[in-house]
Amino acid sequence: MTRTSKEHLYQDLKRRVLTMELEPGADLDETRISTEYGVSRTPLRDVFRRLAGEGYLEIRDNRGATVAPMTYKTLRYFFMTAPMVYSAVGRLAAQNATAKQLDKLRDAQARFRVAVQAGSVDDMVYWNDRFHHIIGEMSDNPYLMPSLQRLLIDHARIGQTFWRARSEDMRERIEAAAAHHDRFIELIEAGDVEGVVGLTKDHWALSQDHMEMFVRPDPLPDDSETG
Numbered sequence: 001m002t003r004t005s006k007e008h009l010y011q012d013l014k015r016r017v018l019t020m021e022l023e024p025g026a027d028l029d030e031t032r033i034s035t036e037y038g039v040s041r042t043p044l045r046d047v048f049r050r051l052a053g054e055g056y057l058e059i060r061d062n063r064g065a066t067v068a069p070m071t072y073k074t075l076r077y078f079f080m081t082a083p084m085v086y087s088a089v090g091r092l093a094a095q096n097a098t099a100k101q102l103d104k105l106r107d108a109q110a111r112f113r114v115a116v117q118a119g120s121v122d123d124m125v126y127w128n129d130r131f132h133h134i135i136g137e138m139s140d141n142p143y144l145m146p147s148l149q150r151l152l153i154d155h156a157r158i159g160q161t162f163w164r165a166r167s168e169d170m171r172e173r174i175e176a177a178a179a180h181h182d183r184f185i186e187l188i189e190a191g192d193v194e195g196v197v198g199l200t201k202d203h204w205a206l207s208q209d210h211m212e213m214f215v216r217p218d219p220l221p222d223d224s225e226t227g
Contacts, residue, residue: 009037010047017056017067018129018156019122025069028057055150070154078154079212083204085147086132090184090196093138097188105134105188109181116178124163124174129156131181138188155211162210173206180206 013033016022034044048065051057057065097105108131115123129152136148165171180203187195 006039006043006047009039009044010050012037013047013051014056015122015126017051018153019125020157020160021122022067024067024157026067027063028065028067030064055146055153068153070157074154075158078151078158079208081147082151082155083201085144085151086204087197087200089136089139089141089144089148090200091139091193092141092144093135094188094191094193094196096140097138101134101138102185102189105131105138105185108134109178109185112181113178116174119165121160121163125156125159128159128163128177135184135188158211159207162207170210173210177203177206 013022022028028048030041030044034041037044048057048059052059052065056068058068059065108127112124112127112131115127132152132155133149136145136152139145139148162170162177163174165174180199183199184196184203187199
């Protein structure tokens, strides 16, 4: 087993949480992960602590690390809070974005477009998360950023239903989301605050009903209709 750098371990575990390869509430086996990545316990625990500090994991005494759970309360507050935080972040991003950050945003969008073209759900989830995280960095607000980061973790996990297109309508929505990303770049570069806020609301509405399917899947058939 080749040895893995701490940064690669951090990025890969984060990806596995976002794509639900590591399910919410799952216990992480230190021995197995150490062997899988070829790292010792000390750097592994450093990475666990970093991920816990960012909201991807929870570390409890005598239980070790677990993937951040999603409860009814978590989901309820996600849908209540996300539009407010996203709008506030977008407003500040339009005011504070730097040229270097815009270059990073364009790079994330290019990679997201490749994922859309390939139909790679995991890559769409990862690069969509990265795109919106960079907008958070643009906001340059130490109070909003932790809230945004926590929302994005659950957004990625709940959003699995959005990226797994099962109909032409859903495929069209994914294309619309990608077009929104291009427009975000244009508006942020232009410093158009109200334009970014308006687009943020449209972007949220585009995926909201499909994310709600994660919580409220299609009901089972009524026995009275099939009997």
